[in-house]
Amino acid sequence: MTVQQDAPNGGDAQDLEVWIDQDLCTGDGICVQYAPEVFELDIDGLAYVKSSDDELLQDPGATTPVPLPLLQDVVDSAKECPGDCIHVRRVSDSVEVYGPEAA
Numbered sequence: 001m002t003v004q005q006d007a008p009n010g011g012d013a014q015d016l017e018v019w020i021d022q023d024l025c026t027g028d029g030i031c032v033q034y035a036p037e038v039f040e041l042d043i044d045g046l047a048y049v050k051s052s053d054d055e056l057l058q059d060p061g062a063t064t065p066v067p068l069p070l071l072q073d074v075v076d077s078a079k080e081c082p083g084d085c086i087h088v089r090r091v092s093d094s095v096e097v098y099g100p101e102a103a
């Protein structure tokens with residue numbers, strides 16, 4: 001998996017969102033260790049994203065905004081995810097910037 005090392009333009013308020021492909025999630029919980037504010041394991045043993053008000057979004061492939069202070073933790077989760085199933089993309093054009101489909 002190739003992950004861009006350069007952070008997105010820090011001074012630019014570039015809005016990012018993250019989603020998980022539950023079909024590939026192994027349920028190991030690495031993402032939850034990195035960013036418990038963003039990821040949580042549901043009772044089905046798979047990881048899901050949480051909304052900004054801490055609500056678990058149980059729809060497969062649901063997206064949630066990535067708070068800038070948590071960006072590095074979310075990027076590290078995507079790098080370490082054994083399922084290669086954490087996708088971080090720009091809100092503006094849905095281009096993946098971190099994750100298995102990032103350029």
Ligand code: SF4
Pocket residue numbers: 020024025026027028029030031032046047077080081082083084085086
């Ligand atoms: S790190 Fe990836 S495979 Fe592991 S629980 Fe999180 S989303 Fe699933």
